[in-house]
Amino acid sequence: MKCANCGEEILQKNPQKCPYCGSTDLLSMKDIIPTVVSEIDTLKKAGKFEEAALKYEELEMYDKAEECRNLNMGKVSAISMKCPHCGATQPFSSKNDAVKCKRCGKNYGIPKKVLDLL
Numbered sequence: 001m002k003c004a005n006c007g008e009e010i011l012q013k014n015p016q017k018c019p020y021c022g023s024t025d026l027l028s029m030k031d032i033i034p035t036v037v038s039e040i041d042t043l044k045k046a047g048k049f050e051e052a053a054l055k056y057e058e059l060e061m062y063d064k065a066e067e068c069r070n071l072n073m074g075k076v077s078a079i080s081m082k083c084p085h086c087g088a089t090q091p092f093s094s095k096n097d098a099v100k101c102k103r104c105g106k107n108y109g110i111p112k113k114v115l116d117l118l
């Protein structure tokens, strides 16, 4: 539940008015979902899957958030790095500049020019 006037999140169930500003113009989750879902679609089209996933989490739609993150993985899984310690190749999908090798467990850095491809 959210106040349409001041935008504060109202935690009590079925409030008659906003405890912060006294406004009776309240938005229920049901009312804001279509707005947020259209925002999410825009983010997804722009390739901002992580941001879209966070919005899904705000709506407590965790399965959708998960789906979004999987899309994100799919997008960047083409980028893989060879471990300098054991030579195993593994894809990475985060913007972290270091990854942990799945085979030998050692950490290695990702060159900035590779990160820029993400």
Ligand SMILES: [Zn+2]
Residues within 6 Å of the ligand: 003, 004, 005, 006, 007, 008, 018, 019, 020, 021, 022, 023
């Ligand atoms: Zn308010």
Ligand SMILES: [Zn+2]
Residues within 6 Å of the ligand: 083, 084, 085, 086, 087, 088, 101, 102, 103, 104, 105, 106
């Ligand atoms: Zn390794």
